[in-house]
Amino acid sequence: MWDRDTFDHLVNNAGHGEFAMLADTTESQFDGLFDVHVKGVFFLVQALLPLLADGGSIINFSSGLTRISYPGFSAYSAAKAAVEILSVYMARELGPRGITVNTVAPGAIETDFGGGLVRDNADVNAQFAAMTALGRVGVPDDIGPMVAGLLSDANRWITAQRIEVSGGQTI
Numbered sequence: 416m417w418d419r420d421t422f423d424h425l426v427n428n429a430g431h432g433e434f435a436m437l438a439d440t441t442e443s444q445f446d447g448l449f450d451v452h453v454k455g456v457f458f459l460v461q462a463l464l465p466l467l468a469d470g471g472s473i474i475n476f477s478s479g480l481t482r483i484s485y486p487g488f489s490a491y492s493a494a495k496a497a498v499e500i501l502s503v504y505m506a507r508e509l510g511p512r513g514i515t516v517n518t519v520a521p522g523a524i525e526t527d528f529g530g531g532l533v534r535d536n537a538d539v540n541a542q543f544a545a546m547t548a549l550g551r552v553g554v555p556d557d558i559g560p561m562v563a564g565l566l567s568d569a570n571r572w573i574t575a576q577r578i579e580v581s582g583g584q585t586i
Contacts, residue, residue, distance in 0.1 A: 421468040424566045427456045427475045427498075432529035434487045445490045452494035457501060470513040472566055475502045479522035479581045483546075495520075499577050506575035515574035517565055522581025523552040548583025557582070 430452055433444045456475055467473070477499050480492040499518050506516040523543035525534035532539055533552055543552045561580045564570055 421466050421471075422463075423468050423471040425460065425463060425467060425471070425473045426562060426566075427459065427473070429455060430476065430528075432488070432491050432532075434529055434532065435490070436487050437489045440490050448490050448494045449497070452491075453497045453501065456498055460505060464509075467514060470571075472515040472517070473502075473505060473509070474562055474565055475499075475505075475516070475518050477502075477518045477520040477577065479520055479579055479584050481520060482579065483585045502577070503575045510574065515565075515571065517573060517575070518577045519558065519561055519565070520577055520579045520581070521553060521558050522547065522579065522584040524558065525552055525554050543584070546585050547581065548586055551582065553580070553582055 431447075433440070433448055435441070435444055460473060475498050478492065478495040480488050481496045481499060484492070499520075502516050502518040509516060523533045523540075523546075525540070527534070533543060534540070540552055544550060558580050561578060565573065565578070
């Protein structure tokens with residue numbers, strides 16, 4: 416269909432959130448978060464390595480919650496922190512093939528994530544907006560340009576970086 420046997424870019428953005436305090440997080444919730452966010456990223460990349468073109472790129476998604484804390488996201492944030500370290504190791508191991516690997520870490524974004532917690536809960540939205548230098552939470556269109564930029568040839572020298580896209584959250 417595309418007249419080629421390889422692809423150039425992989426963006427690992429699948430995920431879900433579990434809002435549960437540390438004392439209330441079940442083993443099933445914990446396992447689900449690590450299965451999707453860490454194990455899923457690891458083994459998808461592994462399976463697709465033969466098809467990923469030399470000189471290509473991988474972007475793994477993390478979260479601003481690896482740098483700041485917000486009650487109820489301890490297991491989720493731990494999984495995302497693991498993704499950040501995994502990205503560094505991927506960058507090291509795939510560097511000889513010219514493959515860049517970076518992590519994009521959005522701040523609070525108005526999406527369906529966590530059941531629309533930031534988008535639909537005015538109090539939560541206001542709390543995160545107050546923590547942000549630009550005075551608002553993000554929208555999906557705030558993240559897309561960063562991803563497109565990292566995938567462009569103009570940024571082929573950026574690898575093993577965690578790039579936070581948060582409007583200056585908690586600076």
